[in-house]
Amino acid sequence: MPVLDLIIFIVYMLGIVGFGISFSFRKRTSSDFTTGGGRLPAWAIGMSIFATFVSSISFLALPGNAYSGNWNGFVFSLSIPLAAWIAVKFFVPLYRKLKSESAYFYLEQRFVTWARIYASICYLLTQLARMGAIMYLLALPMNALLGWSIPMIIVITGISVVIYSMMGGIEAVIWTDTVQGILLIGGALACLFVIFFTIPGGVSEVFRIAEQSQKFSLGSFELDFTTSTFWMILVYGLFINLQNFGIDQSYVQRYLTAKTEDEAKKSTWLGSLLYLPVSFVFFFIGTALYAYYDAQPGLLPEGLTGDKVFPYFIVNQLPVGFTGLLIASIFAAGMSTVSTSINSSATVILSDHFSKYIHPNPSERLSLRVLKLSSLVMGLLSIVVGLAFNGVTSALDAWWALSSIFSGGILGLFLLGLLSKAKNPHAIFAVILGVLVIGWMSLSSVLVKSGMDESLANPLHTNMTIVMGTLTIFLVGFGLTALFNRKTS
Structure with missing residues (x-):
C-alpha cells in the first residue's frame, strides 16, 4: 500500500475514534447518552440520518448490484420521499409528544407489554444482521488492499466503532456521522470523476456501453411480485422506509435529539432527500465500472464479480491518494451506521428491558453503566454476525432477506x-x-x-x-x- 494512502487511512481512523472519544470527557446523564439532551442542531441530525442510510451496504453493494445487473435497486430510493413525508406528517409529532426514549413505548401504551417486548426484540435482531453485513463489506477493500484476512479486519473495525460508541453516546454518534457523511459524499464523487477521466473514449463511452447493455433499466414494469420488477422493489422500499421512519429506534431517537419539533422535521427531510442523489451516484459508479472494464477487459481478473469489483477498482486503478480517500470513505459509511445501531440498541436494552423488568427506576450511574455494557455486548455480537457473513455471494441480497424476516x-x-x-x-x-x-x-x-x-x-x-x-x-x-x-x- 502506498505510504500516502496508508497515512490518509490511519489519520482518518485515529481522528474519528479520537473525536468520538472526546465526548466522553463531558459530564453526562443517561438522557445525554441517548438523546443528547435534546439540544443538537437540525443540520447535524439530518447528516446523521443520511449517514445511517448510507452504510457500506450502499457504498459497495449498490455499485456491485448495478455492475452485475441494472438500476432496478435504485427504485428502492424512489420510495424514500413518500416515506419521509408520512414521517414528517405523522411519526415525528407522535414521538415528540410521547417524549419516550424508546420507539416501542407507544406500542405498550396502545396495547400491552407484550407488544413492546416483541417489537424491541425484532429490532435488536435486525440491527445485529445489519451491523454484520456492514462490517463484512467494510472488510472487502482492506482484504484486497493489504491482504489481511477478512475475519481480522472485521474484528479490528468492530472494536474501533464500539470504543467511541460506548464512550461518547449519541452526541459522538451524530457528530462523527456528520464528518463521515461529508467524507463519503466526497469519496464517491471523486471515484466517479476518476472513471470518467480514465476510461478510453471518455464519458460518452460510459453511456454508449451502458445503453447497449441496458444497464440503466429500472426493471420490468409488469405488475408482477414474484420477481424483482419495478413495482415489487417500489412496494418493498416503501414498507422498509416506513418501518425505518415509523418504528426504527435509530430514527425515532434522532427525532428526540432536536431542539424543537420543527427542527426534527427539517432534519428528517434533509437526511432522507440527501440520500436520493447520493444513491444515484452509487448506482452510476456501478454502471460506469461495467463500462470501464468492458472497454478494457484485460484489467479485471476472470471470475471477479459483484461486491468485489468496486474494491478491486479502488485498489488497482485509482491514483495514489485517492485510494486512501476511498478506503476512508467506505469506513466512514460503515462506521456511521454501526455506531448508530450500537447506540440505539443499547437504548432499547435499557428502556425496554432493564428499566422495566430487572431494575425499575435505576440511578443515573447505573443507567450509564448499563448503556455502556449493552453497547459493548451488541458490538461484540455484531462482530460474530459479520464473521458469519464471510463468503456470501451478495451481501445486499442477504441483508434484504434477513431484514424482511427479522422485521x-x-x-x-x-x-x-x-x-x-x-x-x-x-x-x-x-x-x-x-x-x-x-x-x-x-x-x-x-x-x-x-x-x-x-x-x-x-x-x-x-x-x-x-x-x-x-x-x-x-x-x-x-x-x-x-x-x-x-x-x-
Missing part, C-alpha cells in the same frame, strides 16, 4: 395501533398469524428441498416477506376489530 411485521402492529381501534386480543391474533406468514414465506424454499409439495411454496419474491407480514397483521387486526364492533353494535 417481524412490527410496522403492521404499529399501523394497527395508529389507524384503528383494535383491542389487545385482536392484535395478538393478528401478530401470530403475521409471524406464521413470515415464517412460511422465509422457509418455504428450504421446506420444498426437504420434501414439501412445491404447490405450497411461497410464489412471491423474497423481499415481499416484510410486505405480506405487515399487511397480514394490519388487515387481520383491522378486520377483527370491525367484525367485533359490528357484533357489539
Whole structure:
C-alpha cells in the first residue's frame, strides 16, 4: 500500500475514534447518552440520518448490484420521499409528544407489554444482521488492499466503532456521522470523476456501453411480485422506509435529539432527500465500472464479480491518494451506521428491558453503566454476525432477506395501533398469524428441498416477506376489530 494512502487511512481512523472519544470527557446523564439532551442542531441530525442510510451496504453493494445487473435497486430510493413525508406528517409529532426514549413505548401504551417486548426484540435482531453485513463489506477493500484476512479486519473495525460508541453516546454518534457523511459524499464523487477521466473514449463511452447493455433499466414494469420488477422493489422500499421512519429506534431517537419539533422535521427531510442523489451516484459508479472494464477487459481478473469489483477498482486503478480517500470513505459509511445501531440498541436494552423488568427506576450511574455494557455486548455480537457473513455471494441480497424476516411485521402492529381501534386480543391474533406468514414465506424454499409439495411454496419474491407480514397483521387486526364492533353494535 502506498505510504500516502496508508497515512490518509490511519489519520482518518485515529481522528474519528479520537473525536468520538472526546465526548466522553463531558459530564453526562443517561438522557445525554441517548438523546443528547435534546439540544443538537437540525443540520447535524439530518447528516446523521443520511449517514445511517448510507452504510457500506450502499457504498459497495449498490455499485456491485448495478455492475452485475441494472438500476432496478435504485427504485428502492424512489420510495424514500413518500416515506419521509408520512414521517414528517405523522411519526415525528407522535414521538415528540410521547417524549419516550424508546420507539416501542407507544406500542405498550396502545396495547400491552407484550407488544413492546416483541417489537424491541425484532429490532435488536435486525440491527445485529445489519451491523454484520456492514462490517463484512467494510472488510472487502482492506482484504484486497493489504491482504489481511477478512475475519481480522472485521474484528479490528468492530472494536474501533464500539470504543467511541460506548464512550461518547449519541452526541459522538451524530457528530462523527456528520464528518463521515461529508467524507463519503466526497469519496464517491471523486471515484466517479476518476472513471470518467480514465476510461478510453471518455464519458460518452460510459453511456454508449451502458445503453447497449441496458444497464440503466429500472426493471420490468409488469405488475408482477414474484420477481424483482419495478413495482415489487417500489412496494418493498416503501414498507422498509416506513418501518425505518415509523418504528426504527435509530430514527425515532434522532427525532428526540432536536431542539424543537420543527427542527426534527427539517432534519428528517434533509437526511432522507440527501440520500436520493447520493444513491444515484452509487448506482452510476456501478454502471460506469461495467463500462470501464468492458472497454478494457484485460484489467479485471476472470471470475471477479459483484461486491468485489468496486474494491478491486479502488485498489488497482485509482491514483495514489485517492485510494486512501476511498478506503476512508467506505469506513466512514460503515462506521456511521454501526455506531448508530450500537447506540440505539443499547437504548432499547435499557428502556425496554432493564428499566422495566430487572431494575425499575435505576440511578443515573447505573443507567450509564448499563448503556455502556449493552453497547459493548451488541458490538461484540455484531462482530460474530459479520464473521458469519464471510463468503456470501451478495451481501445486499442477504441483508434484504434477513431484514424482511427479522422485521417481524412490527410496522403492521404499529399501523394497527395508529389507524384503528383494535383491542389487545385482536392484535395478538393478528401478530401470530403475521409471524406464521413470515415464517412460511422465509422457509418455504428450504421446506420444498426437504420434501414439501412445491404447490405450497411461497410464489412471491423474497423481499415481499416484510410486505405480506405487515399487511397480514394490519388487515387481520383491522378486520377483527370491525367484525367485533359490528357484533357489539
